[in-house]
Amino acid sequence: MSAAQPKTNVVLIGMPGSGKSTVGVLLAKHLSRGFVDTDLIIQTNHGKTLQQIVDGAGHAALLDAEEAAVRSLDVENHVVATGGSVVYSAAGMAHLKAIGVLVYLATDLATLEARVGDYTMRGLAKRPEQTLADLFAERQALYEQYADVTVETAGLSHDAVCARVEAALDR
Ligand SMILES: Nc1ncnc2c1ncn2[C@@H]1O[C@H](COP(=O)(O)OP(=O)(O)O)[C@@H](O)[C@H]1O
Numbered sequence: 001m002s003a004a005q006p007k008t009n010v011v012l013i014g015m016p017g018s019g020k021s022t023v024g025v026l027l028a029k030h031l032s033r034g035f036v037d038t039d040l041i042i043q044t045n046h047g048k049t050l051q052q053i054v055d056g057a058g059h060a061a062l063l064d065a066e067e068a069a070v071r072s073l074d075v076e077n078h079v080v081a082t083g084g085s086v087v088y089s090a091a092g093m094a095h096l097k098a099i100g101v102l103v104y105l106a107t108d109l110a111t112l113e114a115r116v117g118d119y120t121m122r123g124l125a126k127r128p129e130q131t132l133a134d135l136f137a138e139r140q141a142l143y144e145q146y147a148d149v150t151v152e153t154a155g156l157s158h159d160a161v162c163a164r165v166e167a168a169l170d171r
């Protein structure tokens, strides 16, 4: 893909539980676009769940798989749901920035914990001892750094978040 390609994609970034996958589908329908979830590309590439990749090869292997999946993205007019760990890859983020508008679904920790519940089998890219709170602290600045647009999601339904994203993109 050439670097000159227009930014026709909407790319959702944020913590696990921020709504990238579920709101992303709704947004794609509203905007008449395609939808792709990079977590599913990783699973297709490896024939494994994300948790199986972490259990078998470690969380660094999942980050490598995610970077490869993201860098191979070649879509136009899509909503792209990323995994929460995507912001650890500078190369992956550079590619996403080149092909899309980056929308950060900002969500406070208590809301994330309530939505995600048991995160231990979610295939998170984390060291075994790290909690969701640790990831939140480590990543918040990265999400903010890369975001073109930020939408707060706490207290909003899926549809309301979707509407907020659409409104923010129209500005
Ligand atoms: N705005 C929201 N209000 C209520 N629940 C939500 C909201 N956004 C996401 N969720 C819930 O949180 C969980 C994780 O959502 P998901 O879209 O998979 O997040 P992500 O892809 O960012 O990890 C799901 O159960 C989903 O229904």
Ligand SMILES: O=C(O)C1=C[C@@H](OP(=O)(O)O)[C@@H](O)[C@H](O)C1
Residues within 6 Å of the ligand: 014, 015, 016, 017, 020, 021, 039, 050, 082, 083, 084, 085, 122, 123, 124, 125, 126
């Ligand atoms: O935040 C993370 O470390 C991850 C979140 C997951 O996606 P969601 O953000 O969609 O839950 C998935 O990409 C991967 O297991 C790593």
Ligand SMILES: [Mg+2]
Residues within 6 Å of the ligand: 020, 021, 022, 039, 081, 082, 083
């Ligand atoms: Mg997701």
